[in-house]
Amino acid sequence: MPRPQSTTLICASIVGVTGLSLLLKYASVKLRRGVKGSKPFTPSPPVKRSSEITRDRFTKKKVPEDIDVVIVGSGIGGLYCAALLSKAGKRCLVLEQHYVAGGCTHCFEDKGWEFDTGVHYVGRVEKYGYLLDLVSEGPKVTFEKMGGEDGTYDEIKIGDAPAHGFRAGKENFINDLVAKFPREKEAIEKYIEMVIKCNKSADLHFFGKLFHPIMEKIIDVTLGGKFQSLASRTVQDVMDELFEDEMLKAILMGQFGDYGMPPSTASFFIHAGIVSHYLDGGFYPEGGPQKIAEAIIPTIEKTGGRVLVNADVLKINVENNSTTGVTLKNGTVIKCSTVISAAGAEATSKLVGDFTTPPDLRDGISHVYLFLGLKGSAKDLDLTPSNLWALPSVNVGSDIADYYNDPGSYLSEGKMLMFIGFPSSKDPTQRDLGKSTCVVISEAKTEWFKKWDGTDHGQRGDGYKEMKKKFGDAMLKGLLKHYPQLEGKVEYMETATPLTNMYYLRREASYGLQHPPERYTIKSGIRPQSDVKGLWITGQDVTTNGFAGALMGGVLTAHGVLGYGFWDLVVGGRDLITDMGKA
Incomplete structure (x- = not known):
């Protein structure tokens, strides 16, 4: 049995060793130079391509050698995470099932009209502009302030009352x-x-x-x-x-x-x-939201990485609870020990059976979209550079419930809940083209279109076309209630549904998982690192929805992949963005 003096000495030694270890750990964090987990690299020559930078079509020979990270999905969460990791010297391969990279930042053009699809405005550009500049090797993204002189970004119209x-x-x-x-x-x-x-x-x-x-x-x-x-x-x-x-x-x-x-x-x-x-x-990217992806992709390519489209991932491969890579639907197997899913929680659970979403979280609402091409410039048509949110009445909760239960009367009167924006009036590069664009959005339950599940895009039959027309006509009627000067000015009209979401985004839910209070608890929140070794999650489902939420999901996951944790962020006061800004 040790003497009391010996016990005291042993305890003092343990305390001393522990204290010294903690002090050395603290010093190693504070004195570390540069980005944690980074590695040196020789910049790769610019990629030679015949297509636009966001439309680099997948072929097996384009897959880089010695890939450090595979990212499934090229929304802003996936792209931004890949760009941060690339700046830390990681070689990243981003795989996108759609024919254009960028997720909801992409724009589409049809018959001479160009529309945004998901990013309709951005806030806090002093923060997010800096974050984009930090990873942009292409032309910098510039933002135009919405609302003109008075800076009105959103107008809220309740029933027939004047808009606020x-x-x-x-x-x-x-x-x-x-x-x-x-x-x-x-x-x-x-x-x-x-x-x-x-x-x-x-x-x-x-x-x-x-x-x-x-x-x-x-x-x-x-x-x-x-x-x-x-x-x-x-x-x-x-x-x-x-x-x-x-x-x-x-x-x-x-x-x-x-x-x-x-x-x-x-x-x-x-x-x-x-x-x-x-x-x-509120602010809008000059030249359209697709400029964001165009600015980021060259950073990924600088370390020898690539962003490839038409690369539909069938599954994320797992052996002995460790990620080994991905298999594409065309049979191509790409080996990599680190895979990041930016496809959303529900889609990830379909790609790898070892990942499941918390039972009290589920996918949120979807939408119907009306894209309109208008004759006349923003000035000619007296279009505002702000968005309009139109609600039927002050009874917001009951209106939502009634609309979800039976949208018929709301459609017939054109009084459904609507978002209305004019991309051409927000974007200074489109204002004086002699024509304008309008996007009208209303919420939609996926079951309203369930009977056409499993049908091919563009081949869903007359019944689907009639359903689209029913919603499109109702939304146009609602638009004209608020902007009667647009009567007779419509030259182009196209409607998209939750099935359109599924085709382009591989999910019907526009915003991913819902946002009940339970989501923001440790029990139900999704962590960026899964229980499968080497499998990470990023994007809006690990943070919040929208452009900013998805981008910050990319920031969060990049921190984790590079090894930033409690000692860095809390004890040492070190974070990836600050470290990278000083590099």
Whole structure:
């Protein structure tokens, strides 16, 4: 039995060794030079191609040798993650099943008309512009502020009441609402405080996904209370607590289409994130959103990587719980020990049986899209460079429920919930072409189009065409209620449905997984690193929906792949973006 003095010496030695180890660990993090997990590389010569940079069609001979990472899906989450890893010296191969890379950042052209498909505006360009510049080897992406002189980015129209415009700037946002609802002044100010606090407190929740699960839980319990106290509530709960005026509630909930869930079931965090994102204004990429992919892809190619389209992945290969690569539908096997899925959680579960989504999370709502080509410039047609959200009445929750249950009456009157935007009026490169474009979007349940599941794109028969026409005509009728000057100006009209989503995105849900309060908990949130060694997840399903959410999903996953964790982010104050900016 050791003497007391010996026990004291042993304990002191253990404490001393542990302390020294921690000190050395801290010093190694603080004194590390450059990006963690990076490796040197010799820049590869520019890729010689006959097609556009976003349309590099897959052939086996184009697959690079010695691939470090395979990314399935070329949405902004996958592309941005690949670009960060490429700047860290990793050779990445991005595989896209569609014929054009970029996911929802891509634009399509038909009969001389060009339309955006998923990115209709962006906020916080001081942050996201910097992040894009950081990984852009191609022409830099520039953004045009929406709304002209007053900076109005979104207009909310409730029933037949005059539209309320959200102007850029926190003070404008508050003052414009107080001018209409003076008795709610204190509540409006408190609302904005809650929105900003909820959004700012989310970083620790998301980056905690990179920590060991035990440490993630400790951080969540000790420091995550501010975030959880708000994210655990629904949008409707917060609105009912703060406000009395139903019109004010409806206006503030008018952007719910940006997250695609009824306010009665959506987490307040996703609402707060949307409001905060646009609080300083909305912006549009000059030349269209496809400029984003065009700027990023050369960075991936610089390390010998490639972004290949028409590369439909059949499965992610796993042996002994470790990723070994992917198999394409054409039979091509590509070996790689690190695979990142940017295809969305539901699609990933179909690609690899070892990955499943939490049972209390499911895919969200889908949409019907109406693309219109108009005769006349934005000036000729008096088109605004802001978006319009049109809701049938102040009864937002019941209108959503009734529309989902039976859209018939809403369609016949052209009063469904609608988003209306004019890409040509937002983009300075399109304003003076003598013609304009319009995108009208309304929510749609996938079961409305279920009878055509399994049919081939472009060959779904007359019944499908009639269904598309029914929605398209109703949305055009709704558009003309708000913009009667467009009567007789339509020269092009095309309608897309949830099945169009499935064909181009491999999912019907426009925003991926839904955003109930449960999603923003450790139990149900999706971590970027799966239980399969070498398999990572990125994009909007590990963070939040939309351009910014998907891009930040790419940032989060790149941190994980390169080995950034608790010691780097919390103890050492090191993160990938800062390290890369100093490199």
